[in-house]
Amino acid sequence: MTPPVVLTIAATDSGGGAGVAADLATFAALGVHGACVVTAVTAQDTLGMHAIHRVPPEVVAAQLNAVLGDLPVAAVKTGMLGDPAVVRLVADRCHGLPLVVDPVLRATTGARLADDSVVAAYLDALLPGATVVTPNTHEATVLGPLPVPCVRTGSETAVDVLVHPDGSTATIAHDPVDTANDHGTGCTFSAALAAHLAHGRELPDATRLAGAFTAGQLRRGRHWNLGRGRGPIAHTTNEGAPA
Ligand SMILES: Nc1ncnc2c1ncn2[C@@H]1O[C@H](COP(=O)(O)OP(=O)(O)OP(=O)(O)O)[C@@H](O)[C@H]1O
Numbered sequence: 001m002t003p004p005v006v007l008t009i010a011a012t013d014s015g016g017g018a019g020v021a022a023d024l025a026t027f028a029a030l031g032v033h034g035a036c037v038v039t040a041v042t043a044q045d046t047l048g049m050h051a052i053h054r055v056p057p058e059v060v061a062a063q064l065n066a067v068l069g070d071l072p073v074a075a076v077k078t079g080m081l082g083d084p085a086v087v088r089l090v091a092d093r094c095h096g097l098p099l100v101v102d103p104v105l106r107a108t109t110g111a112r113l114a115d116d117s118v119v120a121a122y123l124d125a126l127l128p129g130a131t132v133v134t135p136n137t138h139e140a141t142v143l144g145p146l147p148v149p150c151v152r153t154g155s156e157t158a159v160d161v162l163v164h165p166d167g168s169t170a171t172i173a174h175d176p177v178d179t180a181n182d183h184g185t186g187c188t189f190s191a192a193l194a195a196h197l198a199h200g201r202e203l204p205d206a207t208r209l210a211g212a213f214t215a216g217q218l219r220r221g222r223h224w225n226l227g228r229g230r231g232p233i234a235h236t237t238n239e240g241a242p243a
């Protein structure tokens with residue numbers, strides 16, 4: 001059967017932990033075809049961010065035209081956008097589709113990935129038309145209350161709270177995993193959420209399944225030894241390499 005298509009609009013991470021690499025691996029694991037629109041190229045490893053090269057907005061627009069003009073996109077996920085013009089462009093092209101916005105403002109390693117103009121564009125243009133927003137604790141503080149559903153993800157506590165615009169909440173708890181290999185966790189969660197929405201699941205169900213998948217991948221990679229810093233969450237689902 002032809003799989004649903006999910007589009008990620010995000011940046012690359014040369015270390016393969018976060019961004020587009022995490023999203024496409026998650027899509028493959030969850031049975032959807034992944035398309036990708038690249039917003040920036042980052043030189044990054046488990047220790048930190050070394051360089052960021054933004055893709056010009058007109059090239060981001062050309063990628064969006066190519067994907068949206070050809071593929072039957074069932075859901076979209078956004079990661080690092082990094083430029084207010086790109087935030088507005090994504091709002092213009094993607095509102096109306098199931099849209100998961102992971103409002104990436106800084107990396108776990110501390111690097112700032114969005115300035116005040118990007119935050120303003122999120123609040124003004126992109127977030128109001130999102131299906132769901134997935135801020136971590138820091139992002140939720142910066143963005144404040146939102147007019148759309150949010151999943152406030154619980155780094156390390158593994159307790160996620162789905163907050164509806166009317167203030168009602170649903171709490172979803174997973175078994176916490178004790179690990180330092182968590183680079184790319186938020187990307188994995190938001191990509192999994194988009195994949196489950198593309199499969200037709202309702203938001204509460206998709207949220208629960210995305211959290212369970214992410215916790216499972218953290219567990220899978222908890223003893224891995226990749227890099228000298230915070231290692232990546234597992235992006236494989238089958239370590240059975242050819243014999
Ligand atoms: N230690 C952990 N054990 C189990 N689940 C976890 C753990 N840390 C995070 N999670 C789960 O992973 C998902 C993503 O949450 P998290 O808060 O880490 O995102 P994030 O802070 O946006 O990540 P990132 O900093 O990578 O962008 C949530 O479902 C959360 O409950």
Ligand SMILES: Cc1ncc(COP(=O)(O)O)c(N)n1
Nearest residue numbers: 011012018019107108183184
């Ligand atoms: C390209 C890119 N996208 C997103 C993140 C955030 O992920 P994390 O918080 O795990 O560093 C990142 N570091 N790099």
